[in-house]
Each structure stands twice: as C-alpha cells, then as structure tokens.
Amino acid sequence: MARRSWVEQIMGLPVSVLARGDGAGSGDAEAAVREVFAELSEVDRVFSPYKPDSAVSRLARGEVSWDGVDAAVRDVAARCVAARELTGGLFDAEVPGGGWDPSGLVKGWAVERAGDCLRKVDGVDWCLNAGGDVLVLCPSGEPFTVGIQDPRDPGRVVTSVAQTGGAVATSGTAARGAHLYDPRTGGPAASRWLSISVSGPSLEYADVLATAAFVAADGWPEVIEVLPGYPGLGVLADGTLFATAGWGG
Template sequence: MVPRRSWVEQIMGLPISVLGRGDGAGSGRAAAAVREVYAELTAIDRMFSPYKADSAVSLLAHGELSWDRVDPLVREVAERCAAAQEMTDGLFDAEAPGGMWDPSGLVKGWSVERAGERLREVVEVDWCLNAGGDVLVICPSGEPFSVGIQNPRDPSSVVTSVRRTGGAVATSGTAARGAHLYDPRTSRPVESRWLSVSVSGPSLEYADVLATAAFVAGDEWPTVLPPHYEGLGVLADGNLFSTPGWAES
C-alpha cells in the first residue's frame, strides 16, 4: 500500500485538510511544507477576514485604513477581484450589498492555490489540499485522486466523484451556509432551483470565482464557464447536470 499522511487545521472558519500520498509523505520535508501552507493561510486570513476587527478588510470598511496605505497584497487582491468581475460580466463582485469591500469569494481559492505552491516543491509526494470543499490536486506520479462532490441535501454523503491528477475543483451553493450569496445585479439573495454548482479546471482561484458566478447565473450557469473549465450542477430534486467535458476536465 502506498504510504499516506494527512493533516487538518481550522483556518478561515473551515477545516483545511492536506493529504500526502507517496514514499515521502511521512518525511520531515513533507511535514515542513504543510506547516508552511498553514502558516501562509493563517497570515492571509488575518489580513483579509471580514470577521477580524484588525484585518485590512475591516479597517478599510470602518475608515481606519486608506487604500494608499494598504499592504501591496491587499492591492493585488483588489485588482484580481476587479478582473474577476470583468471576466464574469458582473456575476462576481467583491462589493457586498451596503458598499463594503469583501473579497472573501476570491481570497479562499486564491490563497489556497498560492499556499499550495509550497507542496509542489516536494515532488516525490502527491497532494490533495481541501479547503472546505474547494480542492487543489497535485499528482507528480500521474495517479489520480478521487474528488467527491458533496451532496447539498446530505452533507455526510456525495452525489458523485471525479478523478483528477491536477488542477482544481470548487463548489458554490447555499446548502452549507444558507442564502449567503447575493446577486450583484439585484443586491438580493440568490434564489435558484440549483442547490450547488461545482467547477473544475486548471486554477483554483478561477474555479472558485466561476463556481460563485455560475451559481448566481441560475439556469444559464453553463454559459459562464470559459474554455478549459467544466461544471456540474445539482438540482433541488436531486438530478445532476454536467457540461460535456466534466468527466475529463
């Protein structure tokens, strides 16, 4: 049996797990890379969490920090949010109803992908990094991981799974946190017959943004996905619909 080792920590208000597979999974080098991943994600959460009073996001919202004094990383994320808004024709917007800048919809995927670069340096190990259902897969061996898509009607089960040797899978919906997603076009909670939309593709940052935009789009969600990204939607009646390349993406 191929050696495996797993880690999990609570960051950003959700469990972030790392699974290492391969002869080097139990090595000190692998453990050090995972520690670096968690340290980076903790630092990013400290900077961007809207729930921490001293985060840049909170200080900006309360007028205690101006844009000309923010950390360059905050400015970079703001630029990425603007690009995501343009890419999705406004279906993704970091400005929450009421005018507060909240980049949470981009930060999770972006930060996990960014931190995951530490794992790529340990080339003798395959990695699966899961941040609350948003998954980054790195498989130097070429052997795939099976990524489960959570059943939005029963979080203890999955509706299906996909095999991936690299890239990302991200899911957006209301099952876990209720009606927390807003339609930027109306500033109202999203109402949809879809319970969730999952997106698979090369970048977790983009997959995460596109999953949010696709869920907001409702029945038109497949048209939101650009080339190299595929999707799977779960309807309220339990039926599934996927784009043509979902199984191979």
C-alpha cells in the same frame, strides 16, 4: 503508497492536506504542510471581514486607505475587478451598502498560492481541501478521487471526479445558507440549483466561476464557458445532475 494527512481549522472551515508517496512521512512534507497552514492563517488575518484588525475591516471603517494596505491586498482587489469583468458582473466583491468583501476570491487564490509550498517536496502527491474547494497535485500521474458533496446531505456525495492536477470548487447554499448575493438585484442569490461545481487548472478561477455560475441560476452553463477548460456540474433539489461538456473527462 504511503499516506499521511493533516487537518486544521482555518478561515472558519476545515483545511485538510493528504500526502501520498514515499516522501509522505518525511520531515520535508511535514514542514511544507506547516507552511501551508501558516500561509492560510496569515491570509485569514489580513482578509477576514470578521476580524476587527484585518485590512478588510480597517478599510471598511475608513481607518486605512488603499495606499496604506499591503501589496497583497491591492493585488486581490485588482483580481476581484478582473473577476467582475470576466463574469459580466455576476461576481462582485463590492457588496450592498458600499462595503468590500473579497472572500469569494480570496480562498481560491490563497489555496492556489499555498500549493507552491507543497510543490517543493519531491516524490509526493498532494490533495489540499479547504472547505470543499480542492487543489490536486499529482506528479506521479495517479489521480485522486474528489467527491462532490450532496447539498441535501453533507454526509454523502452525489458523484466523484478523478483529478491528476488542477482544482475543483463548489458554490451553493447548503453549508452556509443564503450567503451569496446577486449583484444584479442587491438581494440574495435565488436559484433552483442547490450547488454548482467547477473544475479546471486554477482554483482561483474555478472558485470565481462557481460563485458566478450559482448566481446566474439557470444560465450557469454559459457563465463557465467564458474560460476554456472549466467544465461544471449542477445539482438540483431532486438530486438530478447536469454536467457540461468535459466534466470528469
């Protein structure tokens, strides 16, 4: 099949799109990808805690109230509350010191939403990868092979999984160090697991569950069981892999 790929740096990470099929080189495909990049750039503008003019930063400084932000920001806030309840508090956008950082949910939510731009193009399979969190759309029924990065060596994969649809999300400390915190202690998440990957129908939920599972440390298999259809894979420091039922199936 014909293939075409695009990549841009957005949200501080590489976002790549792979198109496969007769329409991969079409103007419609090009326009859809540009729409995806524009959508994700707008999400970064609104939600980045590192941009001083973002809604998140303005809320943190008290320059705007919840009534003064876009409806999308309030929607994400509600989704973060639901994610906290779903995971028993292991996922929490309320950070130590009283701030609000929805980054652990926003990426999956935004990529899932941006996927709607790609679904409008007939006859094309898509693989959208945002810094290792992957959304797959395969109307042809032919799977993409999604590699799971080795957390000990970013240039290698530890295994792969065939996906004809849905998502794969990975959480850990390999790429960004100890950036995840444990809401139970208020300190950095500590785990002997180097990464946890979760697959499932929704990238938003897969991303939330992967984050909560990593925070849970050895209890991570029970965490992802709160939603059916979201199996997981853990990688230990010695390279040992542990998969829950349904992974790769």
